[in-house]
Amino acid sequence: MDQASVTRRYRFAAAHRLHSECLSDEENWKVFGKCNNPHGHGHNYVVLVTVKGTIDPQTGRATDVEGLDRIVTEAVVARFDHQDLNHDPEFSNRTTTGENLVQFIWDLLVKKIPAGQLVKVGLIETRDNSFEYSGPLS
Secondary structure, three states: EEEEEEEEEEEEEEOOOOOOOOOHHHHHHHHHHHHHOOEEEEEEEEEEEEEEOOOOOOOOOOOOOOHHHOOOOOOOHHOOEEEEEEHOOOHHOOOOHHHHHHHHHHHHHHHHOEEEEEEEEEOOOOOOEEEEEOOOOO
């Protein structure tokens, strides 16, 4: 049985402030610079979701694209689009870095996508900043 992976692209716009309560104001500025602005800043995020599956001989597809779109739209896009990430309960105890956000998106999706199919989640924050997560280390 042949397998293939499929990557789909999704978008949402959100604001955040990079700030850690564990650091002083001076340390936050040193670590996060202008991204520590008390008024926050925003990004047009791109999320890349890669899943794998067996190629169906009748359809030639390795996944239900419409089903995947529905899951990601409901679990990720609807939750974050035009929101302040710092107000999301998940980030009450951790900083809204790209690393933490891509890991949290994985956690949201791995519960909804059939077991073993989610391969990787990518997050593009800016032209120069992108992040990938493929699950916890074994």
